[in-house]
Structures are given as C-alpha cells and as structure tokens.
Amino acid sequence: MMDASVKGEIMARRTENMARISEYDLYDIENLFTYWNSGWHHLAHVGERQCPHKLAGFGDKSRSPLERVRSAIDEVFPPCSVLGKNLKVPDSIPAYDAVLNLAASSNKEPYGPAKFMYSASSRFGLLGSVIRSVRLGPWAEDEKEWQKTIENILKALATSSTYGEAFTKIATNEKNLARFMEYWSAQPVLWSKGEYLEASIGPRLREMAKWLQRGLRGKEACEEAWWNCLWLYMQPTVETMLGIREKISADMVLYREEIDTVESYIAHGLLRLGMIPDGDKFKVRMVLSPYLRQVTDGSPFTVMSTALLVPPAFDLAQKFQNTFPESRFLQQCHAPSCRKHFYTQRKNQVVCGGSRGHEKTKCALEWKSFRAWLKALGKDPDRDWYNPKQKEAFRTREH
Numbered sequence: 281m282m283d284a285s286v287k288g289e290i291m292a293r294r295t296e297n298m299a300r301i302s303e304y305d306l307y308d309i310e311n312l313f314t315y316w317n318s319g320w321h322h323l324a325h326v327g328e329r330q331c332p333h334k335l336a337g338f339g340d341k342s343r344s345p346l347e348r349v350r351s352a353i354d355e356v357f358p359p360c361s362v363l364g365k366n367l368k369v370p371d372s373i374p375a376y377d378a379v380l381n382l383a384a385s386s387n388k389e390p391y392g393p394a395k396f397m398y399s400a401s402s403r404f405g406l407l408g409s410v411i412r413s414v415r416l417g418p419w420a421e422d423e424k425e426w427q428k429t430i431e432n433i434l435k436a437l438a439t440s441s442t443y444g445e446a447f448t449k450i451a452t453n454e455k456n457l458a459r460f461m462e463y464w465s466a467q468p469v470l471w472s473k474g475e476y477l478e479a480s481i482g483p484r485l486r487e488m489a490k491w492l493q494r495g496l497r498g499k500e501a502c503e504e505a506w507w508n509c510l511w512l513y514m515q516p517t518v519e520t521m522l523g524i525r526e527k528i529s530a531d532m533v534l535y536r537e538e539i540d541t542v543e544s545y546i547a548h549g550l551l552r553l554g555m556i557p558d559g560d561k562f563k564v565r566m567v568l569s570p571y572l573r574q575v576t577d578g579s580p581f582t583v584m585s586t587a588l589l590v591p592p593a594f595d596l597a598q599k600f601q602n603t604f605p606e607s608r609f610l611q612q613c614h615a616p617s618c619r620k621h622f623y624t625q626r627k628n629q630v631v632c633g634g635s636r637g638h639e640k641t642k643c644a645l646e647w648k649s650f651r652a653w654l655k656a657l658g659k660d661p662d663r664d665w666y667n668p669k670q671k672e673a674f675r676t677r678e679h
Contacts, residue, residue, distance in 0.1 A: 306568055309521040309592035320507040323588075327507075330570055331587035338506055339580030345502035346427055349495050352509065353430060355579060356485070362579040366513055367485045370443065370476040374464070377414040382460050383432045383450045384419045391456040392463075431493065437481060438489035444477035484512045513581045514589065517541065521592055528599050533632050536610070536621035542600070545593035548586050568594055615643035616650055616671040630665075650674055 307315075307326075315322045334340065337351035355363035357376040364373075374382075385391040419425040433450055440446035451457035465472050488509050495505030524538050554567030570587040613620050614630040622632040633641040640648070651661040653674055664670050 306591050306595065308595040309518065309525055312588060312592055313518065313522065316511055320504055320511075323511070324503070324507050327510075327584055327588055330591075331584055333583065335580040335583060337580045338509070339584060341499075341503065345496055345498060346423070346430070348502050348506070349434075349492050350426070350430060352488075352492055353433065355581070356488075362582050363513065366516075366581070367488070368482055369485070370479040372471045372473070372475040372479075373443070374471045374476070375414050375469070377416055378460075378464070379433065379450065380420075380429055381414065381417055382447070382456065383429045383436075384417060384425065385456045386452050391451065391459045427496065431496065434489045434493045438486050438493060440481055440486075442477070443479050443481060446481060447477060484515065488512050510581060510584055514585045517585070517589060521589070521596060524596055525599070528596070528603055531603065533622040533624050533629075534600070535632065536623075539600075539623065542593045542596050545586065545589045546597060549590040549594055612666075613643055613647075614650070614665045615646040616674050617646060618643050653677070 312326075315326050337355070338348050340348065340351075343351075352363075354376060355361045356367065356369060357373055357379060358364050359369045359371045359373055373379075382391055419429070432452075436446040436449035440449060447460075448454055448457055451460060461474055465474070491505040491508045491512075495502040520538065520541055524534060524542065526532075527534055527538075548570060550569045552567055552569060554565050556563045556565050556567075568591055570590045608623055608625045609627050609629075610621055610623055611629060611632075613622065613632045615632075618632065620632055631641065631643040631647045633643055647665075650665065650671075654661045654664050654670065659670065
C-alpha cells in the first residue's frame, strides 16, 4: 500500500484544482446522524429546509393525526409499496382492507364475509389470476370506529414477534381469525394460504407501530411520530453510508452495490451556481440542491429521505474521488462464496478486503484454499477461478 505521506502529497496536488462543491449548506452523513441525535426538531429543521415541497400522506401537516396515521398504515401492508418493501413486509400479507375489517370484528360482532360487503366483481391480473376486491364494512362510516380499529392493528404489530401472533390479536380472538382464514382460503388470492402467519415482524416495524400509536394523541405527537418513523425508514441507508465513509477513511475497498447506493441519491441532486452573501458582496460557488421532481408524487418517506440523503451522497462521492485521483480497477472477488465486485487501486488484488497485517479475511482464506485446490487438479487458478463448475465442485467437495 502506498506510503501515507506520498499519497497525501499526490492527493493534495491532484485535488488542488479539482472542482468542489461549496460547503455552504452541505453536510455529511455523520452530520446527519448528529442532527438526529440532537432531537427530532433539529432533523425537522434540516429536512424542511432541504425539502420545501408539501408532502402527501403521513407527511402532510394539514391533515388530522388520525388521517396521517391511517395513510402510514395504508403504506405498510401492501408489500409492493415503498414502505412495505423497506420494512420487509411478506408478499403474502392480506389485503389492507381485509385486515381492517378483521380488526373491526369483536366478540359481539364476529368476523363474517356478509358483514364486510365482499365485492363479487373481479378483474384479471397480468398473469391471468383472478383478483378479488374487498370493501370496508359499515363500521368505516364512524370516525371513532376508525380510531379503535387503527389502534387495534398498531398495538398488535408493536407487541408481536410474528404476524401469526399479531393477527390473533388483530382478530380479537382465535375464532375470528379461524373464520377469516376459512373464508379466504377458498378464494383465489395470493394470501389465502396464510403463509405470512409464520413470518417474523422486524424490529423497525414494531418500533414504527409504537410511534404511530403515539401519533394518534394529537398534532404535536403526530409530528414527532412522523420524524421518528422517517428515521426508522432511513436507518438502513444511513448505516450503509456511515459504513462507506468509514471504509473510505480506512482506505478499504468499496463494493459495487455501495457505489450504486451513493449514485442513486446523487441522481436526485442538482448542482448550480449559487450567489453566496459575503458582506456587501456576493461570492459565486457551486451549490448543491435536492432535485426532487421525480419523487415528489411518491411516498412522503421517499421524498423526505431523498432530500436529506442527497448532500451526504455528494460528500461521499467527493471523498471517494479524492481518495482515488488516478484511475483504478473494478475487480470481482475470487473467493467462490463471495463474487462481489469492488473498486481497488491494485490490479493484483483479487479478494475484497485483502489482508490486514497478519490477519487474513474470510475471502482471502477461502481464495488461498481454492487456489491450492485448483493447482492440485492441474488447473490454472488465474483462469479457472471464474469457472462456475469448478466453484461448485470446490464448495461441495468432500472434506
């Protein structure tokens, strides 16, 4: 590895005339983490400055707490939604309206298809399977019933480890759940088999459900819930970016998917010439602004998280560029169980991570063993490492 002093001199020389984004209104991923730790009000201040657009759904302050929380739950259950995918909601989860009707049932009002105005109309999906529609029962005309039903669902999600446990609570009793499953098992819908019942509820969804419960208490509580839920939504990406920053600082390789993460947020950033006040004069600087035209009609979680994560993405790209002022190599890890792509300054680096002092990484140890195994078979490791049959034979060999 290049001597630190030599590398520093090269970097200083290479970046001396490099176009840089003004630090005016620019923050990195560690700053964003600090904003959050300073309290949700601080994050809200930064977010509203970065994203002046009016948000829809849960992010819309003009709506009542119940309406805002309802819109968030609307996004949780459909697994095809942004929030559903983010929280890893099972694809086999029941339709949202069906869940609401089940939550509205009770001992006095047991679950039954007649009560819930099941629509006989149907349409054919892309694969030709019949998709039935579910309509809400008469209870949905009463705002108090809505509040009670939403609280029922949120409490169940917040206090359960599996969807089976949650749905038993949502149904009030096991008999209602049995009626629900019996009726829908005969219908041609994706969730009729109840596969979702054995799936685990992730910790972020449980935590989000707790905040949504709190958000029903009033406007201030709902705003606090919104920013806390947003942070839970952003958490995986924030952790990824913090890891990327740490790798860049430690001169460690980055995987292709990590670079893709940074690039995906850069795509929503707009560089422009900004007139920065300087006493009674103005300085011209390259300024970064979130460019959200592509996502403003989407989920409020997507819109606000994108606005907040665009500046850190540009900062990481700048740091990454400064670390590698010369052209470098995009390699694929030779370890049979890895095969990830990584960016490196050494052409002869064939495993991600390489070695750290006297300690070999898992990939380095596996490649050493694989290389020796190929040589013993009379193969050329530099050529045959990529052969899928050789990799499979190595992984399944008898010890």
